[in-house]
Each structure stands twice: as structure tokens, then as C-alpha cells.
Amino acid sequence: MSGTEPQFTTSLELLRWIGWAQMMAGQDWVRERDLSREQSFALGFLVQNPGSMQRDIAEMTRTSAASVSSLLQGLEKRGLIERRIGGGDQRSKRVYATPAGAELIAGFDIAMNDLEEKILAPLDEQERVTLHALLTKVTSVLPQPTRD
Amino acid sequence: MSGTEPQFTTSLELLRWIGWAQMMAGQDWVRERDLSREQSFALGFLVQNPGSMQRDIAEMTRTSAASVSSLLQGLEKRGLIERRIGGGDQRSKRVYATPAGAELIAGFDIAMNDLEEKILAPLDEQERVTLHALLTKVTSVLPQPTRD
DNA sequence: GGTTGACAGTTAGAGTTCAAACTATTAAAG
């Protein structure tokens, strides 16, 4: 990852565990903006980690380089992101959210926090800590999905 | 669901929570047979719940009726399942795994148990019980994804 | 310098998913 910890890391981790998030509140927020869930996460990540490499995004979303490539194509076509070849390595592309993209995604982290709150509602504070600890423990030994 | 509890319910529930199962051992088992993960689950479910309605499958996989429809098309084309219109309701189709399908999927539950064991390896028995309880608690208040 | 291998990203093709619009059947209401 690119150093700083994105604000919505917690929600994102949780959403990974909870596949059912598909049908939940996040959808409405996202649909109003004509963004897919995946596009939203990528865009939000780019606002908080400007200049990330596509490889970073693949790692963050735990998908493949190919997926990121096509995902970003859609965002680029709509002018929400930019890909620049800069720095030393001519292979890697630095990805940035455009002002339009940043404006569109503003408030996403708050919406994700609300969603997380909804999902965790049945658990008290202690239980949440326990759940997080257990999931982290399991996660730690799982291999990375991007094995290219 | 259709009364009886499929053997691999536990694994399936776990896989729902653990999106990362995508890249794990189950893949190999499944790839040898040229089945996708989703096809495998559907076929395994049908072996243990012969004559299920497509609606049952949608509920089990927590996807939509449309998804099941296209999923089964692939399996039917390969002769692994059959869809029969029988019983009272002419709308519903009873789905059965063919002998070829049942043979192809044999051992899937064992493979899934192995996979589950791998994923849960870092947790002791007590922790597994706790994790399951917490996930169940969260699950209980989540809406069903198929809302058609 | 030239070869070899790793790495960043893309493309093509198949499979899955969803929403929305559609057929056909069943049930409920009038």
C-alpha cells in the first residue's frame, strides 16, 4: 500500500468478509452516482492515495491486475481519473482522481461507516473487538489473491 | 430451503464470509473438473437436494433468479443437470443432477471441508465457536439479497 | 553490449452477477 492508511480501511475489510454487503445501503448511495461498488472503492482509494500504482489498487481490492485495468478504463472514460506515466519507471502508471472524480466520491467514507454500523448493529463493543480480532487472525495466514 | 440440511452448509457459510476463498484450494479441485466455483456449489446442492426449485437455489446461493437461470444453462448444456416441469405448479421447474453430474461433483463436500480446515487453521476450537456465533448474530439481521 | 527473467499493464474470451423488461402460470378479488 502507499504508506498512509485510508480512512475506510475498516469498512472495506468488513465488506470483504460480508459478501452480503452487495444488497445493502451502500448500493443506494452508489447508484445515485451511477458508480458500481467496485468503482466507488477504487475512486475513494485514489482520493486518499493519489498517485497510486495500479498494482497498489489490485492489492487493495484483492483482485488482479487485469481487473484493475478494465475497472479504471470505465472511470477514465468518464473523466473521473487520470493515468500518467511519470517518475522513473516507464512501466508503472500513476493514477489520480480528477477534481470531478473527487467531488463525485465525496462522502463515500461516511456512507461506508454508516453501512458498517448497520451491519454490526447486533454486536456490542466487546463483540466487535472479538470479531475483528478473529477475522484478522484468520486473514493473516491466507495467501494473497494476486499471484501473477 | 428444502428441508434437509446440505452437508457442506458450514463451508458454504464460511465461504460467503471469506471472499478470499476465491483463490484458495477449492479452485484446484474445481478447475480439474472444468467447473466454476458457483457451478460446483449448485451441482453439489442438487445432489443433496434433488428436485429443488430454481428459487431454492437462488436462496441458497444468495443470488437472484436471473443468475440461477444462466448458471443452470451452462450445467444443462453439459448434461450435468436436468430441468423438469412436474408436480402441480407448471411455472416451477424441478432440477436434478444427472448421473454424470453427480459423479463429477462427488467428493466436493470433502474438498470443501478440507478448505474450511485450512482457512480456520489459525483458530482453536473455542475461537471457531465464537467466530461462528458472532457471524451468525450479524447474519440474522441482514436482509435477504433476493428481493424480487 | 546482449540475453534472460521479472515486472507493469493490456487484451481477449468465458463465466457470473445484477437490474429491468418480459412470458407464462397461478391465485385472489370482483
Added chain:
DNA sequence: CTTTAATAGTTTGAACTCTAACTGTCAACC
């Protein structure tokens, strides 16, 4: 009996995912 609404399933189109094969760049080693 007729109309209306719900249900089971399909189809279409768009988006995402993956694997496999590909281009282009960088690094290491001879």
C-alpha cells in the same frame, strides 16, 4: 367468469472477475 396481482423463470445488456497470452520496460548476469 373476468380482472388483477403475485410468482417462477427467462432474456438482454452492462459491469466485474478470472486465466492466459501478449507488449513494453527494467534489472541482472554473462
